[in-house]
Amino acid sequence: MSDADKVFSGSIPGLYETYLVPLIFETYADDIKNRLASRRPTRVLETAAGTGVVTRALAGIMGKNGSIIATDLNQAMLDTAATLQTDHQVEWKQADAMALPYEDATFDAVVCQFGVMFFPDKVRAYAEAHRVLKPGGVFIFNVWDRISENDFADTITTALEAMFPADPPKFLARTPYGYYDQDIIRHELNGGGFGKPVQITTVTARSHAPSGQEPAIAYCQGTPLRNEIELRGAARLGEATDAAAAAIEKRFGPGPIDGKIQGLVVTAEK
Numbered sequence: 001m002s003d004a005d006k007v008f009s010g011s012i013p014g015l016y017e018t019y020l021v022p023l024i025f026e027t028y029a030d031d032i033k034n035r036l037a038s039r040r041p042t043r044v045l046e047t048a049a050g051t052g053v054v055t056r057a058l059a060g061i062m063g064k065n066g067s068i069i070a071t072d073l074n075q076a077m078l079d080t081a082a083t084l085q086t087d088h089q090v091e092w093k094q095a096d097a098m099a100l101p102y103e104d105a106t107f108d109a110v111v112c113q114f115g116v117m118f119f120p121d122k123v124r125a126y127a128e129a130h131r132v133l134k135p136g137g138v139f140i141f142n143v144w145d146r147i148s149e150n151d152f153a154d155t156i157t158t159a160l161e162a163m164f165p166a167d168p169p170k171f172l173a174r175t176p177y178g179y180y181d182q183d184i185i186r187h188e189l190n191g192g193g194f195g196k197p198v199q200i201t202t203v204t205a206r207s208h209a210p211s212g213q214e215p216a217i218a219y220c221q222g223t224p225l226r227n228e229i230e231l232r233g234a235a236r237l238g239e240a241t242d243a244a245a246a247a248i249e250k251r252f253g254p255g256p257i258d259g260k261i262q263g264l265v266v267t268a269e270k
Helices: 012-037 053-059 075-082 122-132 151-163 182-191 213-221 225-231 234-252
Strands: 043-046 067-072 090-094 107-113 133-144 199-209 257-269
Touching (some): 012 075, 012 107, 012 133, 012 213, 012 257, 043 053, 053 067, 067 075, 075 090, 107 122, 151 199, 151 213, 151 234, 151 257, 182 199, 182 257, 213 225, 213 234, 225 234
Parallel strands (some): 043 067, 107 133
Antiparallel strands (some): 133 257
């Protein structure tokens, strides 16, 4: 993983929230909310919370005395999240998932939406989640399946390979869509202390957009893929976005469009 893969700053948080959240994240946020609701947690910790799409979903299921702490390594993402309304009071805190600033056995649940792929040491992050969970607590997170199962991301990656044949930007395939091997996930959770059987469920959905321009902006400008594109020439961001939009429209039509998205939802109990 490149260090730039973890940088969500500048205009990225706002574009991420505006374009990427409705495009691919809201469906899976509702899925996590529904999985957690029956457990009736009173203290929930979220890691890699981003702009808070899961946080806002979870706020709707927390009782009056429940608490949510939402953390992220990138303060810019939390600043955007804090401007958005939630149904329940949330504590926003910058924190590293590999070194959580909380005591042992503090939370009923730890959740993480499409964030563990960015952790440099996943076993260490899993050990931290295990440490702060109460006995019987649950760690629920999701990751994307391989990029070929995710239509828009795959199409954009292929388009950028054609645009930069000598040195194509590989952020999407390398990081957000690069951690899908279920045997590796189970092994690393075991290494982090989760000894009970781990449940992994494949969840397939459809991603909708009015045209190819929206997913092109979402991925090329609202993720660290932007950093990779601009390293190849700051002036080429617009060109890359247009190339991505054209590739999506060639494959799916001028719009409205929809494409397949597929993720893995992981449930591990302490």
